[in-house]
Amino acid sequence: MDLFKARLDEKLPQLRAERTSLLKEHGDSQITTVAIEQVLGGMRAVPALLCETSSVSADEGLRIRNIPILDLTTQSPEDIFFLLCTGSLPNDAERAEISAAFAAKAHVPDSIWNVLKALPKDTHPMVMLSIGILAMEKYSAFRSAYEAGASKDDLWKATLEDCITLLGSVTTIAAGIYRIRFDKGEPIAPTAGLDWSANFATMLGVSNNKSWEDLVRLYLVLHSDHEGGNVSAMTSHVVSSALSDVFYSVSAGLNGLAGPLHGLANQECLRFIVDLHEEFGGVPSDEALREYCFKRLAGGQVIPGYGHAVLRVTDPRFTAFYNFAESHDLNDDNVQFMKKLFKIVPEVLTEQGKAKNPWPNVDAASGSLLYYYGMKEFEFYTVMFGVSRAMGICSQILVHRMLGSSIVRPKSMTFAELRSMVK
Numbered sequence: 181m182d183l184f185k186a187r188l189d190e191k192l193p194q195l196r197a198e199r200t201s202l203l204k205e206h207g208d209s210q211i212t213t214v215a216i217e218q219v220l221g222g223m224r225a226v227p228a229l230l231c232e233t234s235s236v237s238a239d240e241g242l243r244i245r246n247i248p249i250l251d252l253t254t255q256s257p258e259d260i261f262f263l264l265c266t267g268s269l270p271n272d273a274e275r276a277e278i279s280a281a282f283a284a285k286a287h288v289p290d291s292i293w294n295v296l297k298a299l300p301k302d303t304h305p306m307v308m309l310s311i312g313i314l315a316m317e318k319y320s321a322f323r324s325a326y327e328a329g330a331s332k333d334d335l336w337k338a339t340l341e342d343c344i345t346l347l348g349s350v351t352t353i354a355a356g357i358y359r360i361r362f363d364k365g366e367p368i369a370p371t372a373g374l375d376w377s378a379n380f381a382t383m384l385g386v387s388n389n390k391s392w393e394d395l396v397r398l399y400l401v402l403h404s405d406h407e408g409g410n411v412s413a414m415t416s417h418v419v420s421s422a423l424s425d426v427f428y429s430v431s432a433g434l435n436g437l438a439g440p441l442h443g444l445a446n447q448e449c450l451r452f453i454v455d456l457h458e459e460f461g462g463v464p465s466d467e468a469l470r471e472y473c474f475k476r477l478a479g480g481q482v483i484p485g486y487g488h489a490v491l492r493v494t495d496p497r498f499t500a501f502y503n504f505a506e507s508h509d510l511n512d513d514n515v516q517f518m519k520k521l522f523k524i525v526p527e528v529l530t531e532q533g534k535a536k537n538p539w540p541n542v543d544a545a546s547g548s549l550l551y552y553y554g555m556k557e558f559e560f561y562t563v564m565f566g567v568s569r570a571m572g573i574c575s576q577i578l579v580h581r582m583l584g585s586s587i588v589r590p591k592s593m594t595f596a597e598l599r600s601m602v603k
């Protein structure tokens with residue numbers, strides 16, 4: 181990883197100087213006030229975290245290192261990881277280096293398979309992913325470096341090594357989970373010479389269609405990062421701030437991704453579409469679908485895949501998947517449901533008037549496309565998300581290690597303390 185390390189080394193002085201100068205010149209400047217509704221409302225919009233890798237605006241959505249995600253849809257996941265970490269896309273030599281580094285870590289030790297195979301048959305695939313990553317912790321270079329007394333300034337180097345080990349092996353682990361959990365046969369070994377996403381697509385063993393590989397590549401690019409305040413990224417950051425290594429930190433963040441209001445929404449979306457299919461026996465009329473959605477809302481259930489804590493427009497990642505379905509002429513019932521829901525749900529949520537954002541997020545489209553190619557086990561969909569998101573989480577942790585960021589320790593308040601503050 182000499183080229184990758186050299187690029188990061190080059191960025192290091194400027195990155196650290198920015199932190200030092202902001203602290204020195206403006207350390208006590210007030211940038212915001214916090215309202216009681218933010219304390220009680222999940223700290224919504226409180227600007228209290230640093231994230232250099234990506235940003236999300238209400239009116240445009242995700243930018244990775246200031247490049248709109250829709251301008252990155254033809255890149256490889258290796259390109260995206262390099263961009264997240266360094267701020268620039270790799271040249272050919274750098275791309276080849278990172279691909280080779282992932283491939284060198286793609287072999288997963290038997291001890292990990294033994295742990296995963298020993299779990300009860302009905303274990304959720306996200307539990308398996310979290311355990312699989314955690315079980316890899318014994319290979320942490322960071323832990324060894326820390327125990328050997330490495331200087332805080334140098335810990336980022338061992339963190340980079342861990343990121344490569346984690347990302348190189350996570351595709352093999354995830355594909356193996358798919359095969360073990362859903363009785364698809366033994367895990368398929370990685371193939372030498374394939375890049376990261378082509379290898380993942382092959383190890384899943386879902387489809388031989390060339391465009392399946394294209395979908396997996398797009399999937400890994402689109403879900404890679406979504407700034408630092410979402411549940412999974414923030415959880416990983418908090419855990420990592422205690423100098424826990426990336427295996428502990430990513431595993432913890434993925435447990436948050438497994439929640440239905442976060443990454444599990446893609447599973448819930450497909451479940452919703454399959455239920456609709458059963459209810460109507462096919463794609464219903466606009467009016468019947470409208471009524472069904474209103475009934476669901478009246479029953480106190482959310483419409484999965486719609487709404488967002490930050491976005492106030494259609495998620496560009498949804499647009500990218502939608503465009504993929506159009507350009508590849510995918511047109512089964514589930515894809516049609518996805519398109520029809522896009523037509524109906526924003527109207528329904530707007531009319532109901534509760535959701536601040538009636539538009540689709542990334543989860544509204546991804547599942548229908550996976551299903552189209554034959555991945556019908558929707559309990560697995562959040563694992564696909566998790567594999568990709570591991571890139572963003574790893575890059576965020578790496579940047580924080582380069583900066584030597586502080587342990588996270590906000591102040592919690594009792595109701596009595598809050599009352600006394602507003603008297």
Ligand code: HAX
Pocket residue numbers: 410440441442443444445477481482483484485486487488489490534535536537541542543
């Ligand atoms: N269906 C029904 N009601 C919705 C809704 C939806 N899709 N989206 C928001 N609302 C409701 C909220 O439940 C909330 O109701 P209460 O006041 O009764 O609590 C109200 O509208 C206001 O919520 P909000 O401010 O618009 O949204 P939040 O920031 O509180 O929550 C969520 C954002 C994404 C959690 C929310 O929109 C939601 O539950 N959506 C459905 C689940 C989903 O798609 N999650 C994936 C999000 C993307 C992601 O993280 N992927 O990993």
